[in-house]
Amino acid sequence: MKTIKTPIIPLEQTFARRENSKRQIDKKALCIFAASGFFLERDSFYTDEQVLQPGTDYVLDADRNIQKQTSYFKWFHEPRNISFNTALDEFTDLFENIVKEQTGNNQVLLPLSGGLDSRSQAVALKHIKADVHSYSYSFENGFKEHKISEQIAKVCGFRFDPLIVRPNYLWKVLDEAASINQCYSDFIHPRQMAFLEQFKNMQGEFSLGHWGDVLFDRGIDLKDEGLTELDLIYKKVIKKGGLALASALWDSWNLDGDFESYLKTRIQTLLDQIDVSHKGAKIRAFKSLYWAPRWTSVSISFFQAAHPVQLPYYDDRMCQFICEIPEAYLADRKLQIAYIKNRNPNVAAIPWQDHMPFNLYNSHKDKAPHNLPYQIxxxxxxxxxxxxxxxxxxxxxxxxxxxxxxxxxxxxxxxxxxxxxxxxxxxxxxxxxxxxxxxxxxxxxxxxxxxxxxxxxxxxxxx
Structure with a gap:
């Protein structure tokens, strides 16, 4: 017998056998994969394999059959009656302690962007005096995101490398990429493959800011608050052109019923299992249960091919913390912004890519007429x-x-x-x-x- 305890947000997929199931391609699962870019819940390429679920203790036999499973964590929404400053102090202590624990005495490899997640990491790493080698991507002939990242690195005193994504690299690395992620995610989104050999020559461990933007923001865009939970998830899950592909595959394989009905039934069943009444918090929980481990984590395997990875926002304590914080403090990235302003005002004054040319102090001006000169x-x-x-x-x-x-x-x-x-x-x-x-x-x-x-x-x- 083998015991396995899966994290609240698993970093890696762990496979078990499905009882009484023959080895066949799970074409219904592949249709969802085609539509969304990730497999849903326990699904895999084959009907006789299932992926262990988050926050659960498992006992597996020698043949990888599940003998026992017990959930030890379920997403909840119980916001405490605390002030924003108290929440900020708690986040500061928790976040910096996690970063410090994960970093240890290792050199840190920090991917920087023009956003907030890696910026908050930079501030924490600067505060704990970590040895950081940072870098950033930009597309050739695209927005020079690395220019923003370079400013962050300079203020923090980090070594910095700009990495420019060039045309045609994909075909040279396609086979290796497939070996790394086993084709459980696409090969276009993870730009790391363009620089894998360069990463291998670096020293240290990656500190990654993945999932911070989901945990530390409102669960629903203001414009979408009138939608049902099912419609919200469906809108998020289905990629542009994904429905057309999934429906075409469904028909080509002569599967029963229709794809949309099947997917919506699957989503509604999973939503019903989340015991959270607040709509935004429920959507956040759904994403953390099914999106993070089956898409985000799979893409992280490209980093792992070069060096070990650390993820502050994946930490179990961070997930539990989020469940007890008032939604108003999470909305619009308030906690992260306040943390950066408080810890490192100079980093906060650097432009925020999503609100160019404004920064964390004046991003509220990103509307007409203030933003018209930059847009023009x-x-x-x-x-x-x-x-x-x-x-x-x-x-x-x-x-x-x-x-x-x-x-x-x-x-x-x-x-x-x-x-x-x-x-x-x-x-x-x-x-x-x-x-x-x-x-x-x-x-x-x-x-x-x-x-x-x-x-x-x-x-x-x-x-």
């Missing part, structure tokens, strides 16, 4: 570059899928004979042609997931 200047700059043939890059797939060379590589995988037999040539033709001729932005996810399934079919399909 930015638009003119993009249009000027376009006149000289320089497309403004906002997404990685634009660098890896567009252009003749990329297209030839993409087609070689999408139109591989055994893959066409698996999903149906009509499915590939329909989604690929829509990507090429109708709306590349909308159908980029569908093409990325077709590429992922193609690599899985070639490398791992044992059916």
């Amino acid at each position: 200047k930015n638009k003119i700059s993009r249009e000027a570059k376009a006149l000289f043939g320089k497309k403004y890059i906002q997404r990685n797939w634009e660098l890896q899928f567009l252009g003749d060379s990329n297209d030839a590589q993409l087609r070689s995988h999408l139109y591989e004979a055994s893959f066409l037999d698996f999903v149906g040539k009509e499915v590939v033709d329909r989604l690929y042609n829509k990507f090429k001729t109708e709306d590349a932005v909308f159908y980029s996810h569908a093409v990325s997931m077709l590429l992922t399934l193609s690599i899985w079919n070639k490398k791992f399909n044992k059916s």
Whole structure:
């Protein structure tokens, strides 16, 4: 017998066997994977394998069958009657203690961005006097996010490397990427693969800010407060073009019923199991239970291929802390912003990418007429570059899928004979042609997931 205790937000997928289930491809699970980019709940590629769930004690036998399981943590919402300053003091102590414990005496490798999660880490690491080697990504011919990150690093006294994501790297690393994540997430979002060898030559352990933006913000956008819980999750889960791909696969495989009804029933069942009455907190819990471990954590495997990783916001104590904090203090990133302002005002004064050109002190001005000069200047700059043939890059797939060379590589995988037999040539033709001729932005996810399934079919399909 083997005992396993899964964290509240697991960093790694642990597989067990499903009793009384034969080895078959779980095509319904693959449809959800295609639509959302991650597997839902216990799902895997095969019907006889299931993924252990968060916050649970398991006993497995020698054949990996579950003999016993007991949940030790369930997401809840019991906000304490405390002041904002008390919540800030508690967060400061908890966050910095976690960062200090995780860091130890190791050199820290810190990916910086123009946002708040890694910025809060930078402030904490500066406060505890850690030895930090930081870096940041920017897309070639895109927004120079590394310029913001470099300012943060300079204020904190960190070593800093700018990393520019170039076109065409994907095809050189595709096989290695598939070996790392076992095709449980796509290959476009994790830009780390472009720099994996460079990371391996660095010294230290990664400190990653993943999931801070979910825990420390309102669970529902103000514009979406009128939606039902089911509609909120459905809206978040389904990617652009994802429904078209999933429905096409469902029909190609002659599955019973229709995909949308199946997915909505699955989501509603999972929502009903979360005993939280506050809608925003319930949505946050759903994401933490099913999105974080099956998408975010899978992508973290690319960091783990180079060095060990530490995640302050994944810590069990942070999850429990969130459940007791008033929603008003979490909304609009209030706690994180106050923490950064309080601990390091100079870092707070650096522009916030989501509210350019404003910073943490004046981001409330990011509305007309205050933001119009920046928006006009930015638009003119993009249009000027376009006149000289320089497309403004906002997404990685634009660098890896567009252009003749990329297209030839993409087609070689999408139109591989055994893959066409698996999903149906009509499915590939329909989604690929829509990507090429109708709306590349909308159908980029569908093409990325077709590429992922193609690599899985070639490398791992044992059916």
